[in-house]
Amino acid sequence: MGWLFILPSVVLFMIFVALPALSAFYLSFTDYDILTETEWVGLANYAMLLKDKIFFISLKNIVFYVALYVPLMVVFSLSMAVAVNQSFRGVGVFRTIFYIPSLTSAIAASTVWLWILNPHYGVLNQVLAAIGIVGPAWLAMSSTAMMSIVMVTLWQGAGGNMILFLAGLQGISKELYESAMMDGAGRIQSFFRITLPLMRPTTFLVIILSMIGSFQLFDQAFALTQGGPGYATMTPVYMIYNEGFNLLNMGYASSMAVLLFLVILLFTILSFKLNKDEKEMKK
Amino acid sequence: MKRVLLLVVTVLMTACFAFGNGQQDASGKGSEDSGRTVISYWGDWGGEGQKQFEFMLNAFNESQDQITAEYVLQQDMVTKFLTASVSGDAPDLMFWDRFRTALYAPKGVLLPIEERMVADGISPDAFYSEAIRELTNDGHLYGLPLTVDCRALFYNKAMFAEKGLEPPQTWDELLVAAKALTEWDGDKMIVAGMSLNDVGLFNMWLQQAGGQMLNDDGQATAFNTKAGKQVLDFWKELMDAKVYTLGFETGLGEGIDAFATGKVAMTYSGPWMLSTYESYGDNLDFGVVPPPAGPQGDHAGLMGGFGLVIPSAAKHKDESWELMKWWLTVPENAGMYAQMSKNIPGVKMATEDAYYAENPYYPSFIETFEFAKIRPTVAQYPNMEIKAVIPQLQMFMEGKLSAQEALDAAQEMGDILLQEKVK
Structure with missing residues (x-):
């Protein structure tokens, strides 16, 4: 009986996710351009991939991005969740405001950010100028371009994760805080001794989801910098898109996708393992 | 159990019909x-x-x-x-x-x-x-x-008149005009004399210097030459004269276009911008001239x-x-x-x-x-330009590579990309 309830989503998952993913794996061993006959080429695509300098630059970029984005994401969305978990007047308004960026389209938001990040007329540098700091040409310098993208994607993604944390926070029994308070624990102590440990499962979920999502960075990098300046914001998904749809090398693009999948898998396994080790250590 | 099954079947069938019909409508011919x-x-x-x-x-x-x-x-x-x-x-x-x-x-x-x-x-x-x-x-x-x-040089007539300048016909005149038109207020650029926002126009500048992007059979790059160097040296001269600063036009699209709002005095653009610029009416007095000729007098434009x-x-x-x-x-x-x-x-x-x-x-x-040329008709060309040329030129503009280093790197990568087969 139970399986009937999940049947619709399983069927949809099979058709629209599992099947295409498996075909991509198969296609990565072929020369395929949709239009002409598919040809089996064995490992040729992978051999070419190993020599593809730009693809490796893009992998390096994305690891840098993930390493910056994920920890910041946890800090920001958790802080926001703790802030709006208080009961004060108008808290609902703040929750909504924090969540709104998640609802905007990445491209539309990026267009606004392009303007915010303008070195001479942008809001950000004008604010910095008011406190005596000369802001950089955010998107036009290879040193700051990726950081700008981290900033934009954090702004856009934090609200969604805040909701996850908020749900987690509200699951923590108030009695724990009350008894801690009676034992003389301050707010900071309560946060690190009660909130953080009990939020572990949520934090882990947020980390895994953010990580998988951020490895697939595309929209913002495409809209804000088109992979530049230089190769500073070139990302694997951008490469896959370009190879597949601009050059019609679907086979080669699939091999890139498979490699990216393996990288994501590796990092996910690593996180699971770290999470487990830490749990065991605590025991 | 039966009812659930029935429901699932109904939903699936409805979905099938919906998709099926949709497709017929879409083709509809x-x-x-x-x-x-x-x-x-x-x-x-x-x-x-x-x-x-x-x-x-x-x-x-x-x-x-x-x-x-x-x-x-x-x-x-x-x-x-x-x-x-x-x-x-x-x-x-x-x-x-x-x-x-x-x-x-x-x-x-x-x-x-x-x-x-x-x-x-x-x-x-x-x-x-x-x-x-x-x-x-x-x-x-x-x-x-x-x-x-094609691209042509758009210039702000009012600014030119104020400085007593004529629209440039050569690179030398372009440099002189750009310097005269640029305005800074301390660290803040007020007016850029010449927009150097789009290094993707290298192809056009190169031809003005008498060079070409690919060799005649389209199999290899041909821009790493004296002409290519001349373009980058000229860009550097413009940048050193501070007639432009990187990122100046970031986000200044549509309603707040840098040229339309008088922040850029000269820019390469195409007829597709005419209706936007004309809509500014009296607030924007502009003219258009063919791209200035390069150092040896070559004329070049890009047709699309x-x-x-x-x-x-x-x-x-x-x-x-x-x-x-x-x-x-x-x-x-x-x-x-x-x-x-x-x-x-x-x-x-x-x-x-x-x-x-x-x-x-x-x-x-x-x-x-009369003299504008299309991009090389080689299937790999657009990819080569995007992945090999533009990134290196951006790094050159940022000062991370010298002109020669940028050209060498672009050539090395460009030649590989041109050889990459297209099925």
Whole structure:
């Protein structure tokens, strides 16, 4: 009986996710351009991939991005969740405001950010100028371009994760805080001794989801910098898109996708393992 | 249990019907409409562009009683065209960014039209030859040009008058003008003398210096030469003179365009910006001149634009050809579309119209067409430019690479990318 309830989503998952993913794996061993006959080429695509300098630059970029984005994401969305978990007047308004960026389209938001990040007329540098700091040409310098993208994607993604944390926070029994308070624990102590440990499962979920999502960075990098300046914001998904749809090398693009999948898998396994080790250590 | 099963089956069946019907609606052609053959024209322009297309199709439908053409707006047109070509749902006629021809024609998805041209006595010479060349692959012609465009130098007349300057005709004059027009307020740039936002225009600058992007057979890069170096040295001279600063135009699109709002005194742009700039009325007094000549006096411009093509999988090729002929080879019709959409038509005769000669801006573009060239018609070229040339030039502009280092790196990577095979 139970399986009937999940049947619709399983069927949809099979058709629209599992099947295409498996075909991509198969296609990565072929020369395929949709239009002409598919040809089996064995490992040729992978051999070419190993020599593809730009693809490796893009992998390096994305690891840098993930390493910056994920920890910041946890800090920001958790802080926001703790802030709006208080009961004060108008808290609902703040929750909504924090969540709104998640609802905007990445491209539309990026267009606004392009303007915010303008070195001479942008809001950000004008604010910095008011406190005596000369802001950089955010998107036009290879040193700051990726950081700008981290900033934009954090702004856009934090609200969604805040909701996850908020749900987690509200699951923590108030009695724990009350008894801690009676034992003389301050707010900071309560946060690190009660909130953080009990939020572990949520934090882990947020980390895994953010990580998988951020490895697939595309929209913002495409809209804000088109992979530049230089190769500073070139990302694997951008490469896959370009190879597949601009050059019609679907086979080669699939091999890139498979490699990216393996990288994501590796990092996910690593996180699971770290999470487990830490749990065991605590025991 | 049974009820759940029934529900699932019902949902699935409804979904099937919905998808099935949707598909039929989308193709919606091949049907006879009171004896007229209905053909579909695909484009990816909505808004004003869509209205202009529909206006032309209506005029065509009224001009005869055999064919009814309908516009189908496709957001992700080229991707849909790929799948439609395979599944047999291809459109009858398609709006086409001409540079794609080099990639798609060898795959056999576009219909060669030279036999139809001969049969109907239409000469390709009636059109801008570079645009025809862009639609040609391996000796076959795959479509006709709808519009032609090119970059020309837009300059702010009011600012020029204030400084007593004439629009530049050479690189040297460009440098002098750019320096004179630039304004700084401490660390803050107020007016950039010359926009150097788009290093992708390297191709044009290179030709002005007498160079070319690829060698004659298109198999290898040819920009790492004295001419290439000359371009980068000149850019550096402009940057050192502080006539531009990186990122100056970031986000200053549409309503707050840097040229329109007087933040940039000179910029390379195309006829597609004319209607935007004209809409500023008295607030923007601007002019357009052909691109200034390089150090050895070479003139160069980049031609681009759109065409119409018939997919090989089209069901009504003859009818599509009739529409294409009516729209693109009859100067009045080509001119009607072009003037309505503020474009320059691909058929040369239509540009001889007084409408163009009397306009303050078009003559400079038409003059530029005399020497403007299209991008190399090599399938790998756009990819090579995006992945090998532009990133290195950006790093050069940032000061991370010297001119020679940037050219060397771009050449090394560019040659590899050109060799990468396209199936």
